[in-house]
Amino acid sequence: MRFxxxxxxxxxxxxxxxxxxxxxxxxxxxxxxxxxxxAEAVHQRLAPxxxxxxxxxxxxxxxxxxxxxxxxxxxxxxxxxxxxxxxWWHFEVGCATEAWRDA
Numbered sequence: 001m002r003f004x005x006x007x008x009x010x011x012x013x014x015x016x017x018x019x020x021x022x023x024x025x026x027x028x029x030x031x032x033x034x035x036x037x038x039a040e041a042v043h044q045r046l047a048p049x050x051x052x053x054x055x056x057x058x059x060x061x062x063x064x065x066x067x068x069x070x071x072x073x074x075x076x077x078x079x080x081x082x083x084x085x086x087x088w089w090h091f092e093v094g095c096a097t098e099a100w101r102d103a
Contacts, residue, residue: 021069024095025080028062033087039063042089049076073103 003011027042035041039061043053046065049072053065067076077100080091093100 019097021097021099022095023067023069023073023093023097023100024064025067025091025093026062026064027080027083027089027091029089030087033089035088037061045079045083045088046076051076067100069097069099073100077103 002014002017004014005011027046029035029037029039029042031037035045039055042061042063043051043055043065046053049067051065051067051071053063056062056064067073080089083089084091
């Protein structure tokens with residue numbers, strides 16, 4: 001990533017130099033669903049894929065995670081879709097690659 005630095009010392013992204021191939025996903029557990037409001041339970045479901053991430057807050061348990069390009073995208077996508085269909089969570093992919101869309 002190329003960036004510029006402003007007068008206050010803040011860095012601003014200017015352009016991507018080399019794409020990583022990674023995707024970014026967000027999962028919000030459904031309060032009345034199997035996992036309740038537990039972002040930890042979301043992370044446990046995604047842990048077998050080696051996905052790490054962070055949670056917005058206890059009050060708003062939105063779990064964000066990085067999906068490396070070398071991960072089994074089709075299995076992750078299947079789990080996310082199944083979880084949404086079964087009422088565990090809502091999900092979105094904020095930075096989808098062509099490989100993600102094709103999975």
